[in-house]
Amino acid sequence: FARALDADFFDFNVATPLPGTALWDLAVRDALFEGGAPTAGAYSKAVIRSYGLSSEELTQWRRRALLKLTLRPSYIWRTLRRIRSPRVFLNYVRAAHQRLKALLTQPADPKK
Numbered sequence: 001f002a003r004a005l006d007a008d009f010f011d012f013n014v015a016t017p018l019p020g021t022a023l024w025d026l027a028v029r030d031a032l033f034e035g036g037a038p039t040a041g042a043y044s045k046a047v048i049r050s051y052g053l054s055s056e057e058l059t060q061w062r063r064r065a066l067l068k069l070t071l072r073p074s075y076i077w078r079t080l081r082r083i084r085s086p087r088v089f090l091n092y093v094r095a096a097h098q099r100l101k102a103l104l105t106q107p108a109d110p111k112k
Contacts, residue, residue: 003072006074007069008075008079010069012065013043013044014043014046014058014059014062016047016048032049033048034047034048034049034054034055034056044059044102067103067104070099070100079092080092
């Protein structure tokens with residue numbers, strides 16, 4: 001569905017249970033936490049498992065989906081066509097480097 005939308009801007013985050021929410025209560029009740037309590041702002045890495053996937057598998061699904069969308073030739077070409085100055089080009093290069101580095105770096109221990 002996300003590919004069919006052909007969006008210019010996109011991101012996927014993993015649902016993170018926060019204290020006082022129904023998801024938190026469910027995660028505690030069903031012992032879904034993997035790797036400790038969630039860190040504020042760490043929505044790119046799953047801290048709970050689902051009933052069918054581990055937290056590492058959920059994180060990898062997110063990673064693969066973002067890579068597939070980010071590395072589409074049409075998306076790259078459309079993004080490059082919008083560049084109108086060297087400063088904007090450098091900003092795009094920095095942002096692409098950070099994004100790809102984050103997506104391509106595997107966590108050493110999925111339980112941490």
